[in-house]
Amino acid sequence: MTRGCFITLEGGDGAGKTLQTARLCAALEASGIETLSTREPGGSPGAEEIRHLLVSGPVERWDPLTEAMLHAAARHDHMLRTIEPALGRGLWVVSDRFVDSMIVYQGHGQGADLALLERLTALSLKDFRPDLTVVLDIPVSEGLRRAGGRGGGSRYERMDTGFHERVREGFLARARADGERYAVVDATPNLESVSRAILEIVAARLPVSFNG
Ligand SMILES: Nc1ncnc2c1ncn2[C@@H]1O[C@H](COP(=O)(O)OP(=O)(O)O)[C@@H](O)[C@H]1O
Ligand SMILES: [Mg+2]
Numbered sequence: 001m002t003r004g005c006f007i008t009l010e011g012g013d014g015a016g017k018t019l020q021t022a023r024l025c026a027a028l029e030a031s032g033i034e035t036l037s038t039r040e041p042g043g044s045p046g047a048e049e050i051r052h053l054l055v056s057g058p059v060e061r062w063d064p065l066t067e068a069m070l071h072a073a074a075r076h077d078h079m080l081r082t083i084e085p086a087l088g089r090g091l092w093v094v095s096d097r098f099v100d101s102m103i104v105y106q107g108h109g110q111g112a113d114l115a116l117l118e119r120l121t122a123l124s125l126k127d128f129r130p131d132l133t134v135v136l137d138i139p140v141s142e143g144l145r146r147a148g149g150r151g152g153g154s155r156y157e158r159m160d161t162g163f164h165e166r167v168r169e170g171f172l173a174r175a176r177a178d179g180e181r182y183a184v185v186d187a188t189p190n191l192e193s194v195s196r197a198i199l200e201i202v203a204a205r206l207p208v209s210f211n212g
Contacts, residue, residue, distance in 0.1 A: 004033075004087045005206050008098035009198075011136035012167050013157045014147030015187045016194055020136065021096040023195045024202065028092055031210050036086045039096040040074070044081040047074035055154045064112035071102040072124040079128060092208075099125065100133060100174055105156065108170030109163045129181065132205050134198055135171045136187035140164040143187075 007024070009017045018039075025037045041051040050070055054062075062070070075098070086093050099121055106112040138146075140161060147157050175182035183201045187194055199210050 001088075001090045004090050004092040005131045005208075006083065006087060006093045006095070007202065007206070008095045008100070008130040008133045009136060010097060010100045010104075010133055010171055011187060012138060012140065012143045012164055012171070013154070014143035014145065014150070015136035015138045016146075016191065017096045017136055019191060020194060020198055021094050023191075024198055025094050027195070027199055027210055028094070028202075028208065031208055033092050033208060034090070035092045035094060036082070037094050037096075038078070038082055040078060040098050040101065041071055042074065043078035043083070043095065046081070047078045050074035050077075055156065057155060059155060059158050061155070064106045064110035065116065067110070068102055068106040068112050068117055068120055071106070072120045075099060075102070076124040079125060084128075095130075098130060098133070100135075100171065104167050104170035104174065108173075109159070109167045131181075132202065133175075133182045134201060135175045135182060135184045136194070137168065137172065137184050138187040140168055 009021050009024070011017055021037055021039070025035045028035045040047070041054050042048040050073060054067065054070055054074075083093050083095070103114065103117045103121070107114045107117045144157065144161075144164065147153070172184065175184045183205070185194060185197045185201065203209055
């Protein structure tokens with residue numbers, strides 16, 4: 001059994017990650033690849049319980065390093081219980097957010113030490129990393145406007161504009177530093193155009209082709 005590929009979609013709030021994760025999974029399925037769609041924080045029963053601690057409640061609820069450790073604990077469970085077993089069975093896995101969100105939100109956004117976050121990543125994931133990470137890039141005001149339209153603002157969506165600007169720059173900096181694993185897609189055009197751009201990248205980098 002050939003191991004599946006692991007793709008993550010990253011980017012700020014309202015960039016379209018959740019919708020594009022579903023569209024990418026549908027396109028992969030249509031081309032004959034069995035897929036698993038998942039998300040962070042969450043993606044396994046234990047990690048979904050931790051998610052609740054992270055996305056609800058007051059903005060100042062956690063110290064950034066405490067918060068990062070909660071994310072890392074959730075991710076360890078998600079990787080062990082959900083992602084690894086699926087990849088081992090040959091499924092392709094698409095995750096709506098993964099480790100880059102922790103490094104960028106808690107590091108660039110909230111000021112946790114980036115070297116400590118890399119150590120936390122090494123501890124929780126060892127050398128497990130996505131095969132491809134697509135960063136959906138959108139101006140902060142447009143992302144928050146879209147997310148606002150969705151209603152029920154999460155704890156992260158309630159953080160200030162400076163935080164969201166640092167998050168956007170953090171994702172772009174990580175993508176610039178490793179062009180092999182990352183690709184940046186302009187998330188401002190309509191849903192269909194963004195989907196097409198994502199599929200082009202996936203087909204160029206991974207062993208799949210999409211018809212039509
Ligand atoms: N390309 C797009 N053009 C217009 N609206 C979009 C686009 N992508 C997403 N949206 C809308 O923006 C909101 C946030 O999308 P969502 O997929 O939930 O973003 P994220 O998961 O990145 O926060 C939703 O209401 C969605 O319908
Ligand atoms: Mg989402």
